[in-house]
Amino acid sequence: MSKGITSKNEDYSQWYNDIVIKADLAEHSSVKGCMVIKPYGYSIWEKMQSILDQKFKDTGHSNAYFPLFIPKSFFSKEAAHVEGFATECAVVTHYRLKNDGNGNIVVDETAKLEEELIVRPTSETIIWNTYKGWIQSYRDLPILVNQWANVVRWEMRTRLFLRTTEFLWQEGHTAHATADEAIEETRKMLDVYADFAENWMGVPVVKGVKTPNERFAGALDTYCIEALMQDGKALQAGTSHFLGQNFAKAFDVKFTSREGKLDHVWATSWGVSTRLMGALIMAHSDDAGLVLPPRLAPIQVVIVPIHKTEAELQNITAFVDILYAKLKRLGISVKYDDRDTQRPGFKFAEYELKGVPVRIAIGARDMENGTVEIARRDTREKQTVTQEGLEIFIPQLLEDIQNSIFQKALAFREANITKADSYDEFKTLLDEKAGFISAHWDGTPETEQKIKEETKATIRCIPLNNPLEDGVCIYSGKPSTQRVLFARAY
RNA sequence: CGGGGUGUAGCGUAGCCCGGUAUCGCGCCACAUUUGGGAUGUGGAGGUCGUAGGUUCGAAUCCUGCCACCCCGACCA
Numbered sequence: 001m002s003k004g005i006t007s008k009n010e011d012y013s014q015w016y017n018d019i020v021i022k023a024d025l026a027e028h029s030s031v032k033g034c035m036v037i038k039p040y041g042y043s044i045w046e047k048m049q050s051i052l053d054q055k056f057k058d059t060g061h062s063n064a065y066f067p068l069f070i071p072k073s074f075f076s077k078e079a080a081h082v083e084g085f086a087t088e089c090a091v092v093t094h095y096r097l098k099n100d101g102n103g104n105i106v107v108d109e110t111a112k113l114e115e116e117l118i119v120r121p122t123s124e125t126i127i128w129n130t131y132k133g134w135i136q137s138y139r140d141l142p143i144l145v146n147q148w149a150n151v152v153r154w155e156m157r158t159r160l161f162l163r164t165t166e167f168l169w170q171e172g173h174t175a176h177a178t179a180d181e182a183i184e185e186t187r188k189m190l191d192v193y194a195d196f197a198e199n200w201m202g203v204p205v206v207k208g209v210k211t212p213n214e215r216f217a218g219a220l221d222t223y224c225i226e227a228l229m230q231d232g233k234a235l236q237a238g239t240s241h242f243l244g245q246n247f248a249k250a251f252d253v254k255f256t257s258r259e260g261k262l263d264h265v266w267a268t269s270w271g272v273s274t275r276l277m278g279a280l281i282m283a284h285s286d287d288a289g290l291v292l293p294p295r296l297a298p299i300q301v302v303i304v305p306i307h308k309t310e311a312e313l314q315n316i317t318a319f320v321d322i323l324y325a326k327l328k329r330l331g332i333s334v335k336y337d338d339r340d341t342q343r344p345g346f347k348f349a350e351y352e353l354k355g356v357p358v359r360i361a362i363g364a365r366d367m368e369n370g371t372v373e374i375a376r377r378d379t380r381e382k383q384t385v386t387q388e389g390l391e392i393f394i395p396q397l398l399e400d401i402q403n404s405i406f407q408k409a410l411a412f413r414e415a416n417i418t419k420a421d422s423y424d425e426f427k428t429l430l431d432e433k434a435g436f437i438s439a440h441w442d443g444t445p446e447t448e449q450k451i452k453e454e455t456k457a458t459i460r461c462i463p464l465n466n467p468l469e470d471g472v473c474i475y476s477g478k479p480s481t482q483r484v485l486f487a488r489a490y
Numbered sequence: 491c492g493g494g495g496u497g498u499a500g501c502g503u504a505g506c507c508c509g510g511u512a513u514c515g516c517g518c519c520a521c522a523u524u525u526g527g528g529a530u531g532u533g534g535a536g537g538u539c540g541u542a543g544g545u546u547c548g549a550a551u552c553c554u555g556c557c558a559c560c561c562c563g564a565c566c567a
Contacts (some may be wrong), residue, residue: 013561032559088566122567156491156565163566216567236567275567306526345527352527363526373526490567 005353007287012231019281020160023290023354033158033165040354041277043298045168048276049148051200051295052170055192061144061172066126068150069117074125078250081124084217088154090119119152124218124243124269127173128251135175135265138257142185143175161278162235162490169273175265177257179244182266183221186242189270190223193238201276202293202406203227203283204413205237206436206485208461213445216269220244226460226485228413229282232434234460234487237279240270278490283409284378290355291378293405294398300333301394302356306344306363313338316362319387323360326391332398352377357401358394378405419483423474426486430457436487440480442473451475457486 005022006014020026025041037045053063069092076082096111120126127145134140148170158164172189176182190207197205205225215222219241227237248254248264255265284291294300303320307313320336327334335356337347344361351359361373372390375382378401385393416435420426429437441447441459452458462484471480 017560028559030558151567153566155567157561157563167567169567239567271567273567308525340525343525343527343529345525345529347528348526349528361526365526 005287005289008230015287016278016282017160019285019290025277025281025290026160028160031165033155035160035164037168037274040298044280044292044296045274045277047296047298048196048200049170052192052196052272053146053148055196056146056170056172059144059188059192061146061174063147064145065147065149066123066130068120070120070123070126072116072118074129074251075118077125078218078246080246081218081250085121085153089121090152090154092117092119120149121151121153122269122271123147123149123151123171124173124247124267125251128247128253128267131173131175131265132251132253135253135255138177138255141175141177141255141265142181144172144185145174146170146172159278159490161274161281163275167274169271171269171271174268175248175253176268177255177263177266179266182244182268183242186221186223186240186268186270189268190225190238190240193240193270193272194225196272197225197227197237197276197279198406200293200295201280201283202295202402202409203237203279204406204410206461206463208463208466208485210239210461211445211448211459211484213448214458216241218243218246219269220246223464224461226436226487227279227283228416228435228487229279229490230412231282232416232488234436234485234489235275235279235282236460236489237276238270238272241268243267243269284405285355288349288380289353291405292355292357294357294402297355297357298333299335299351299354299356300398301327301335301358301360302347302351303334303336303360303362304344304347304351305336305338306361308364312364312367313340315364315367319367320362323387323390327394330391330395332394348375352380358397360390360394376401378408417485420474421471426457426474427455430455430486430488434488436460436485438483438485439474440469440471440482441484442476442478442480444476447473447475451486455488457488460485460487460489 005018008015023040024038026035026037029036093113093116094107094111095113096108097105098108100106131143134143150166150168152166154165155163174185176185194205194207197203205227207225210222210224216239221242223240224236225238227235229235245264245266247267253265254262256262280296281290305313305316305320307316317338324334324336348359355377357377359375366372370387371384372387373382373384376397418429418433418435418437420429420437420439426437426439448459466482468482472478473480
């Protein structure tokens, strides 16, 4: 048990907050609902960004940047879209402040904007307004653009990383000549997200499609990756939308096809946000703090010297310098913590709290024996190994940790997908086991809504490649052809 | 927007009912001893008690207003 971290079993929600704060990832800012992402937390986000960014580029996308502000009129052009976001928009109405004569700074009412500006909650509208000028011919297509940006959604209730008023994300916005091509893009980016979640974050995800109720405002189809947290609640970790011609029609974006026919452009958009940080934290961490997968850890290996005398430290440091260089050369991020202001025990606890995957401790005893002590964060196991061959042992260990973190999460997820064949069973499972519940649903929004109202569980997705299976809806008893995944969600 | 909290040193808190100028712990600074799992001792620094009024000889404490943030719910990525 770590100092100051609430136990996961005692209060999961508090445990989560404690980890975010104590691991120095982020803190509440003086602006309601907004957080300060601290350097350590931001360095994890930067790793996520750089990996995702490379994947986007590898799949043919380029980055661009569009304005933070969206004229209100643009925003209103797509009916379902405005409906979906209207209640959570920050609006800029003035552009100047003044001194009121009593020493107070007030809004200068004479500086009222002709047209209010919306602080983007997402950029479809400003981007499609822009694309209108970029697209005339099929030769201009496809457009494959991504932007890294901040967005604002004025949520009622916020939680560090999981739901903040302002958050960081990337949003891809693509334009295509055909529906098939757009759908292919939508699915391709979903695969990119799933690959990233599983192979970098070590978080197993279910790929699926949303029901109409849960669909993005303005989309024809919303694909998603759904992850399961340790408390049995689901977390939507990324979405990829097939927008059809909705935005092209709203912004009058047409192109002339090879056949000389004029048609609206087909669109997709896809995004992941700093919410992934929340998923990462909740998926692996324990009561001792954060557990990071090696592939996203800003510090993969920390080396802690243990010494009594200055001579001992020098001896250790001489060895560490060589080891450090060897590991660096392998592309491993290493930190040698030779601060003499903190004792070893303090450092051990601190790096565990911060989720550093591998810790190497070296003392005078080790130097005599030609060994080091290696502790892995995920299992908290310690072993003594020879100094010789560490440059082979450490990379293997990091790989092993990466895999075992994923396998552990996967085993947990598999153990927490449960079939329910009656509504009673469904409700009992929700309260006693949680996790994903695989159940038959009659396909109607009404049934989905009722279940949501009565149990707070939503249909997280209809998994892709879902096996067809005749059954009856757990709620209405009507016939159903496949099971869908329900869960209570973040 | 409903419900519940909290605002006192960098952080966490006691004091408030019953008014008399603020308690303790962590952290911080100095020195010494320490260093294989969050060190110990001694000394020291640090406070407009969220804010604006009111009552009073006197307010962290009583009264009124305001502000902010957190947690739970509805909403949502």
